[in-house]
Amino acid sequence: MSDQTTTATRASRLHLGAAATTGLAVLLLSIALAVAVGAVPMPLSTIAGVLANKLLPGVVEPSWSAGREAIIWDIRFPRALLAGLVGAGLGMVGAALQAVTRNPLADPHLLGISSGAAFGAILALLHTGLFLGLLTVPLLAFGGALMAALLVVAVAHVAGATSADRLILAGVAVSFIVMAGANVLIFLGDPRATHTVVFWMLGGLGLAQWAHLIWPILVLVPTGLWLWARAPDLNAMTVGDETAATLGIAPARFRLQVFVAGALITGVMVAFSGIIGFVGLMMPHIVRLVMGGNNQRVLPFSALFGAIFLIWADIAARVVMAPEDMPIGVVTGLIGGVFFVALLARRRL
Template identity: 75%
Template sequence: MSDTAVPSPVQSPVQSAAQSPVREAKSRALGLTALGLTAFGLAALLVSLSIAISVGAVPVPTGTVWGVLVGKISPGIIEADWSRGREAIVWDIRFPRALLAILVGAGLAVVGAALQAVTRNPLADPHLLGISSGGAFGAIFALLHSGLFLGLLTVPILAFCGALLATLVVLGVSRLADAQSADRLVLAGVAVSFIIMAGANGLIFLGEPHASHTVVFWMLGGLGLAQWDHLIYPAVILLACGAWLATRTAQLNAMTVGDETAATLGIPVARFRLAVFVAGALITGVMVAFSGIIGFVGLMVPHVARMLVGGDYRRVLPASALIGAIFLLWADIAARTIMAPEDMPIGIVTGLVGGVFFVWLLGRRRGV
């Protein structure tokens, strides 16, 4: 009687055979959807890149933009019918700025997605966990008090050290306060972020007045200092750390379920979480060194990515990188056009959009 009352959890061969084509069809549909979204995203990225280079205080036609790019990559293919001034605007100013926006947007979005997985908190991002503040502290210390003793590498290295130190402090505070839950980890990050920013403000106050004025760039965020020589650093770090995270998507998927489940699958939970935090600190620190504090990208973009491609991190990570790059390109376009010919700090734009998204997300979670 108990056999008839409790259905067997084991499927018969007939049931498995009947459901196998259904699974295959769903898998093919998801693959085609992801492929279509990727193609659409890459097309949107190219269009956004063209517009970002075209608009500004001196508008440049799209045909001229791509003509300059092709001419620089393969000289002699296209006859130049534009002035040297426009060529300098496109190649020396706007193109590296747009590429930096792509790198920073993709990097912060990937870090946010990874942090949300290992903390199991949809509100986690580099800004809220204090990692961005630590990077800014390191960059400000390098600019005002240490001198560029390592040349161009001084600012990104000290920014990474600051971001890593902030990460370790957040983890230490959460452990000291026995705040192992995801929500309390974010609260610890917010508290540490306020403390670190107070220290950064102290460094600015103690620094030389004229130099301190330029450090406001790191406090509000901006891409106006982008140069070709500098792009190699964020590009290499993003490729290296992004590739490492891409090989850990199975572990990230397991971490979203819970520490116990991840541990039963053989994942060293504490060590893996620390490794993800270190990778996130490295990416964030280098990005902050060249763009300043740009908040809420890591919070918003992973949610949009999961809405489009689902929760599997094999798709979430690349989708987050692509959407983050597009978002920051358009944020930079808005920053350059709202108060043209002056550049508004891009952190103001992302903060405004991110704050609205943050409130919407809280309301959405309450309604679930």
């Protein structure tokens, strides 16, 4: 290896390390700010004291009220962490879907996966009941997301929609059909519960609890690591199915595996946050502008950027109409819609 290559490799690693360190620092600061702001502002010293006292009981003498401790520990910390987990999951799924479909406009929302997850979650909330306890909603949400993903693949196959653009059109069509079914479930459900479900469909993290976080973590960590491990295969898929096949990858089977992994992550995230669109669309594009197109970098940084973005979107949702919470899906929809139009205009140039 030449000195120039060694120097370039070392510089690339330093750049990667600096970006990761900066991103993690911004993430921690974002979580701290998300806990601090709200109808009742909390000083950072109080937040640090509560956190230290919870992690190491007795290390700090409490100088705050029990009410403030409950707001910080029981309400705001779980909400901020759930926002980070959902944003990370949606960002990573968007990056993976854009690679296997070779379409920069692909994301769980546009491909109908989020709609399928919503269908399953609404079925659990309004009709079947929590027959498996807290696991019921994420499990049925995953089933709905997987159903929608398989429908997209089936429609694309039947219609001969082999191109990336036609696959997105198949996803949009399936999304409309599945959401129509979800609306029927709402119409047939208990009128007293439909208001809560409709608000949940707009996206919201206000019901976050510590007990809820275990399921997104259990799904995101192993599935995300699997996607990251398959980053070289995703890189091959971005070039084309023929190239991927010459490298020993079965394109159709691998694409289906990624769709199932994406459905699993999206289903669980939607179960606890409602439908939040455009995170999976925006984050991979922003990451590629900063880190390049290698999916070994795009996937983890899409997760990191997605976590930071959704935490800030949740802060905005809580602050704009304080003391009322604006649905977070409204915030991401406004930002994502503008980003989507800008992306279309950029692709046309």
